[in-house]
Amino acid sequence: MADTAATSANPILKEGHEDFDKEREYATRSPEDQRLDKIRRDANPAQGLSHTALRVKDARVTTKFYEEVVGLPLVRTDVVEKLTAMPPYDKPFDMMHFFFELGDGSLLAFFELEEGTGPELHEMPGDALQWHFAIQLRSEQEVRDVEKRAKEAGINCFYIPHDESLSLYLEDPDGFMLEVNHHRPHFDTLIDPKAAHERIEEWHKNGRRW
Numbered sequence: 040m041a042d043t044a045a046t047s048a049n050p051i052l053k054e055g056h057e058d059f060d061k062e063r064e065y066a067t068r069s070p071e072d073q074r075l076d077k078i079r080r081d082a083n084p085a086q087g088l089s090h091t092a093l094r095v096k097d098a099r100v101t102t103k104f105y106e107e108v109v110g111l112p113l114v115r116t117d118v119v120e121k122l123t124a125m126p127p128y129d130k131p132f133d134m135m136h137f138f139f140e141l142g143d144g145s146l147l148a149f150f151e152l153e154e155g156t157g158p159e160l161h162e163m164p165g166d167a168l169q170w171h172f173a174i175q176l177r178s179e180q181e182v183r184d185v186e187k188r189a190k191e192a193g194i195n196c197f198y199i200p201h202d203e204s205l206s207l208y209l210e211d212p213d214g215f216m217l218e219v220n221h222h223r224p225h226f227d228t229l230i231d232p233k234a235a236h237e238r239i240e241e242w243h244k245n246g247r248r249w
């Protein structure tokens with residue numbers, strides 16, 4: 040695992056946050072909002088996340104983490120021979136490209152390159168606010184199950200309090216920050232395209248503070 044001292048020292052990243060167990064009442068999204076959501080989403084040329092792609096040190100270690108801790112199936116491996124050189128890789132190289140599947144058919148993809156290829160991997164920042172990606176689980180229990188398996192495997196993980204989801208953050212074997220969450224009913228009520236634009240303008244007018 041990458042050094043996690045930076046995340047552990049962050050005061051907002053409290054481990055074992057318990058407020059999520061409280062009963063809460065949530066507004067539901069109105070039928071009119073749902074109708075507009077459908078129109079907007081049907082018109083969107085991007086119909087989903089095809090895949091992410093990250094370079095890792097060892098496909099076996101990555102596979103163990105995503106299958107055994109997170110619970111995703113490995114469904115595809117592309118064996119790439121003598122991939123054409125491209126910056127910053129100055130000569131052709133072999134590559135293992137492998138993919139884990141999510142329930143909607145989208146994929147988390149990874150590369151392991153031929154030994155000695157290209158520059159060393161960058162050290163990841165260990166900063167969930169600088170960079171992370173998130174996958175959505177079916178229940179809060181499934182999020183807690185990932186937490187349990189991560190802790191048993193000695194993997195650093197922590198909750199960041201969100202009202203709209205239960206969100207667990209953990210570092211994968213290469214230091215990439217992964218969020219596993221479960222959306223609460225409140226989640227969709229935060230969709231508001233008009234206010235989204237206005238708030239960005241207001242944020243900057245206020246000198247980037249509220």
Ligand SMILES: [Fe+2]
Binds near residue numbers: 172218
């Ligand atoms: Fe997130």
